[in-house]
Amino acid sequence: MLTPKKYNAVKKRWKMSSTSLESQYLRHTTQTTTSNHKGNVFAEPQALTKTPRKASTQGTVLTEIQTNMGPLMTPTKGRETGTGEPWTPTSNLKMLMSAASPEIRNREKELCMDSEGGDAMDHELGEEGEKQISRKEKSLGLLCHKFLARYPDYPNPALNNDISLDDVATELNVERRRIYDIMNVLESLHMVSRLAKNRYTWHGRANLPQTLAKLRQVGEEHRYGQQMQQIRQRSLEKEFDSDGEEKENEEVEGGEQGQKEMFFVELPGVEFKAASVNSRKDKSLRVMSQKFVMLFLVSTPRVVSLDVAARILIGEDQVADQDKSKFKTKVRRLYDIANVLRSLKLIEKVHVTEEKGRKPAFEWTGPEDFPSVKETTATTATAKRKLESRTSVDNCAKNLFSSPGSKRSFTRHPSLIKLAKSIQEDRRKINSAPTSPVKNDSSSSEFFPTKMAQLAAICKFQLDQQSNKVVDRTPKSAVTVTEALPAHQQKAVKKPGAPQPPVLTPTEACASTVHLTPRAQFTPQPTGAMSFHPAQCSPLIPILLPQHQGGGPYAIYMHPSSLRPHPLTRPQPTSLAVRSMTFEDKTGRSPSDVTVQGNSSATNKLPTSSPSALKRVCSERTSEESPSKAKRIDPSTRDTSPKLCEILQARLKARRGGLVSSRPSPRALHLDPEFVNTPGSSVAVAANQTLEQNLETFLEKEEKVATSDSEAGLTPVRAVPLNPQHLHTETLIPTGYLIPISQQSLFSYKDHNTESSKAFTPTYNIYHTPTAGSRPPPIQEFTPTSLPLHRPPPSSPFSAQGHRFPSPAILNFTLQNLGLIPGPGSVPTYSPGTGHTPEHPSSLPSPLPPHLGLHQRGGMVFVKPMSPVPVQHQMTGPGGQPLTLISLQQMTTPKGTALPQHSFFHTPLATVVTTSHGHTAPAGTKTVYIPQRKLDVTAEDT
DNA sequence: ATATCCCGCCAGAAA
């Protein structure tokens, strides 16, 4: 049972959670087995509520305790409905949902009330709490989810995005130590930056693209890719040397170069975080996290096995394995990091099977196409400069370290550390100052760029998402896809996949095997595997148009964003097929990016491209290749699609032209002009239109407001494109949400002021509105609560706690509560199999209270992408206006998504990725046969 | 048995 040691420790420590913990512990011990614990913990919404006071950190211990207790206890006790079910993702979701919803409901109350009172009471109950909480419920990943649910992916810079560690720890009911782990990882991605002692600033994913681009750059510089390969090879074959040449460089290089140590990569433009970084050794988590991410970004198949990563992180091989313990420790840390990254949806767990056996590994599921370094750098630099000029010292200081071009810029050299420190200190002081420019401000300088960036990001998002959709959709089908995988046989397999639309149980979806063959690339796949062309395009369009035309003023796009977590969502059968579009990189630079999709296809050795393989690639593409497979949805759609695309494009152009004439926006809007041009992009285009409008509006405003540099405005925009990465998922904004097409709306309020301008992003509105309150009335109508969104349970679960901003998850919950969306429990039903996505259609209309309806006219509502299910129906708005819902499915497939295959790979290894969702693990797998060594990757979702 | 990874001690760095 309990180890005395631990027990004592617990007692001792108990500063924070104390009693409840203790009791839990005890219980825990008693119970030993687990079978049922459901996670009650989360359940407790109230806990979340903000109790808090952040102000006094320490002093408040008592208070904290109380608060804490409440939450803890409560949950435990109450919960247990005990379904005996073993823990399942679904169940968990259910719990979360249930928990969350109440919270949401109460939110208002909470706000009003003082937080404290409520808390106190709870804790008593808590004491009893019993059930042990399953370990999973306490996992870092879950905690991270909860944490993330509290903040918008793209925060409004104008608002206060401060994060108080104490508050977070209290609200989430966890020890601070745990929060540090999360913060360190987020900080490594520049999603947060440390302001001061207990304070961090939330940046969300706004900087993610740049960060990733930079990390990739640094990773390339360090030749991590090569190192990885070497290690892999070595392990595979015991040949140690395989490439002597490199190894030395690499390793040595990595190790020695000064970096050996680890250095923390900073982001130039945005905010740097500074100080915190250098202090302590900085050894680990932060740096490790960056390195880990770099590995994904430079490896060809975007799969990194744990041991390889650990080896590289350790520094090297030099020591080789001797240090078992060291290795072990490293692995532990990697798991910690991986959990956070998984929460961010940047990676997914998979298993790589080699001849030896199956090894744990992770696959990158984040954005692939963020701007290349060069681009980024350049852009960034430009933007930066502007900023800098305006800004002051801070910037200067930063610049020191970062010079755009050189790697150095990003990396902090040890020798510079001191200098940096001093600078940072200064900076800190400045910041802390009441008036610190940095923070609040919306000082034009900062503000402006930021905005731009956001815009860009948003745009990017949309594009990405669309692209993703393609992928995603597959996801559900992923399973099927996988099957298809076997490249060789792909076709055959694939077919099966086709059916998927029909139904999949969520669970089933699970397992899929993907084969990645790196070399595939090489292989000339004449066939064209490359079907990828975007041209084919978007099925969406078709759908859209028609419905759209409905005249309904609003068009709603739904994406299911991240399905991956749960298969449940599954792809929809819907007719809408989304497709995957591939983007090509404009740059064309790295094979990796661009090709991703292509790669995937490429991956499959066979020309046909393995549809399956790539989840990313959409099935659609595949369809091209193998018509038969057509699995996807309706062929008919496909057929039409090209035409539709053309039409759409034409329309867009026309539209655009009009717009353009008026303003520069065009370029601004789109990040990727090419994209637009490409036929394939049609979908994107459609989506973008709205966006464009918004942007335009935005820009206009900007112009007025900002006025200043016209150029700047433009430039930034362009820069923006960089951000593409966002795709990954989820949260992001616009895409997944319902977007009312009505033009007028959103921006109307822009006028207001800077803030409003920021608001322009739909996302913002949504998020902020509720909380911030800044939003215009119309929008408010849509407060999260009212919104009818539905999303698949998976992602949302965590949101429960009090969040400042309503997280998408929350919205979803809310919707569910409303009945708009099917409850979690029902989720399974959603499965495509069910047929159409029943839920929406039926549910929406009737259940919705009138007010709830999407009708919000002026405002936009975003829904998180949740449901994978393609929903289509028309709704009638309150006004009687018809609404069309379109679901774009995107799924982020976790697994095999894109496998970029770069030729990088020396070895011709074939990789098989197996993903299993849910428990069903093996399901899809089929063996694939692989010529040489194969790597099997299995993803598990959960 | 192996894979995960929670927990919290404890030391170094700030305040």
Add this chain to the structure above:
DNA sequence: TTTCTGGCGGGATAT
């Protein structure tokens, strides 16, 4: 000194 951070690794859980 006290508090904040966060490295680290034991050992409990999950598979």
